[in-house]
Amino acid sequence: MNSFDQALKAFQLSSISFDELLQIARRTGQAAEPTLAEAKRCLDAEFQAGRLSPQNYAALDAELSDKTHIAPPARQVTVVPSAAPRGEQATLIQDARTATAPPTVMDTESLLSGLRETHPHEELTVGSTLKNRFVLQQLLGVGGMGMVFKATDLRKIEAQDKEPYVALKVLNQDFQANPMALVSLQRETKRAQTLSHPNIIKVYDFDRDGGHVFMSMEYLEGKPLSHLIKEHPEGMPFKQAWPIIHAMADALRHAHKKSIVHSDFKPGNVFIDNSDEVRVLDFGIACAIGRGDKDHQDATVFNARSLGAYTPAYASLEQLQNSDPDPRDDIYALACVSYELLTGKHPFGRLSAEKAQEVNLQVKPVAKLSRRQFKGLQKALAFEQAQRTKTVDAFLSALGPRSTVFYGLWGTGVFAVGLFAANIYLSMIAPPKIVEAPKVNVQLSPEQQQKIKDLLELAGIHADVGYLTAPTGSNALWAYREALKIDPYNKAAANGIIGIADTLEQQAWEAYERNDRSTALKRVQDGLEAYPTHKGLLSLREKLRASQ
Incomplete structure (x- = not known):
């Protein structure tokens, strides 16, 4: 039996303290390999036999394996062994510092x-x-x-x-x-x-x-947000993603109030614990805002950017240009992460803001967001700081769902306007009704109705960003036509297609007046693809042909 085995037995008999046992384990850790192996075997055997608590086992195993002890112990610890009766188990901590030994100050x-x-x-x-x-x-x-x-x-x-x-x-x-x-x-x-x-x-x-x-x-148990995003390659439903987005935004808002910019906000720095609580990590390497106020005496302020301690895919244009920290840096990153949560993809294909701006990359619409919400997300993703959302509160207001109060007021307003219009109509002689050919009654399931609603929302978003007839399979015309496939008599979709043709006619005339005939003809062709019998487009096409 070696000295560690004897010491372990003495500890179990309460003959020596746990601190004394730790010291012997530390010395044994520096011994020859056979002695060390025998000590570890003995320790494992005692633990498996239930004669050592997990905490004591972990501490002793660490001492036997440790080669890096440098700092001396600050105080002596005496632990009554786990083998003693439960009522007598206690932890007695004695301060080992003497009156002449000054406390350690980390300056x-x-x-x-x-x-x-x-x-x-x-x-x-x-x-x-x-x-x-x-x-x-x-x-x-x-x-x-x-x-x-x-x-x-x-x-x-x-x-x-x-x-x-x-x-x-x-x-x-x-x-x-x-x-x-x-x-x-x-x-x-x-x-x-x-x-x-x-x-x-x-x-x-x-x-x-x-x-x-x-x-x-x-210490947290759970998984980083980057893993959660990978588990949803098509993105999370808005109702599921919104609490996470809101919690992340709350964390950044609190930091901004304390004049701290995170500067490396990304999915890997957000953690979801086992209780589904959200934690933002790595504020220890954040940047300070307002360097000239109460921290003026500390002329050197750590800037993670100067050491490359940021992730280009989530860094704002100003970060990449090493500008002073600004809350809008975090808002850009928060918008990137939010987009990724909702779609499963980075808004710019993981290109840096610098590269994405250089190739004039546009953010693709998010079908599960309303037009208002997508515009809010789009503004937060602006490359130029001056055009970007200024505060976290503004970001949440733009992206968040409308409150029930809003919808109540909106519904009341619509009802009042409708009632007023009805009264005016009834006070006048109604014009004669035009007899139309009977329509086929299309019975739509709730799923089909929701699909049409989503397509109309998507078409509106595409139209807002200029995707009228291109790119293929991701434009306003395509979305309206998909809606008409489900309901051939949908007025909103039909009127939307007419609106596309009207817009293209206006663009064609503007090009014609600039004497840009090729662009004008291209707009006319695109418009007629949407609405082949549009009179304005047909007239302009004849005008262009006659002038050739």
Whole structure:
């Protein structure tokens, strides 16, 4: 039996404290491989036999595996072993600091001093421990700025917390190599700590252990929004997507009120937990607005953009041009994410705003949105900041469903206008009725009626963005004709087609007056495709032919 086995037995007999057992485990972790393997075998056996709690097992296993201990323990912990009677189990914490030992203060100088060559960088793995407190349990993800681990907080275990886990974001070496970025990141993390909001992840602290700089955050179980989007390749129904959009917007609105712009808002930075609650992540690398006010004394403000710490597909044109942070940067990103939620696709095919503007890319209409809603989303996606939606409140107002109050007032108004018109009509001699050929009575199912409604909405959106007869299969004329296939007597669809022909006639005349005959003829041909017997278009076509 080696020293660790003996110490484990002594702990189970309450002969030594858990802290003393941890120290022996730490020394054993540096021993030769055979000794270490035997210690781990013994630990596993005791755990499987039910003689060790999961928390104690995790802490001991981490010590046996750990090679990165740097910081000395801040205090001594004594834990009555789990083998003792339940009534006697308790956690006794004794402060090991002496009166002459000053408390550790994490300021800028101590942060930077921890990154000098005297503290060589050591690779972190599952089982490593940071600050003699956080035991890394699982690698959750790797990004451009570092790695995110699930970690056990030994202080929470001491306090018998039922949820002892935190998330640690450990910054990579390239990022740490920029001292000013670290100084500014520390300041921005302090700002993030002020963002107390149910839709924003909690940031606990910003610290370092030797050559490792890390942030500790709330640990969540669930999945990122990017996974949810992949599960709905055709997009989510509006009723299902709207609560998520609203929660994300609430988080950004709260940050903007605190003069903080997220600057890297994207599906990967939004998390849906197992209770379907929405959390926005990574406010620790956000940018500050209004650099000249109360933070004037801190001349250096961390700007994630200057280090490339943003995602081009969701970055505004101003971010790509390294302009000062503005809430409208987040609104552009929020609109991109909202569009993706509703359609399953990025509004510009994941092109950056710069590239999309360069090729004059237009946003395709969203069938499940009304014309008003799509215009609101379109405005939030404007490339130029001056044309973009200014506030989150304005975005929510434009995209959100109408309230029942609105529909009540609207219905009352329509009824009043109709009643007034009826009274006028009845007070006059009604004109003689024109006898029309009897129409075939088409019985439409509720599904068909809803389909026609959706097609008419879609046609209106296409018309608003100029998609009258092209592109093929995605234009106003196509949508109206699809509606007429279901109901050949639908007046709105028939009038819509006449409206397309009228619009094209007007455009053709404007081109004709500019002496642009080829464009005029093209508009006439497009109009006659929609409405072959349109008198104005036929007249202009004859005029163009005669002048050739």
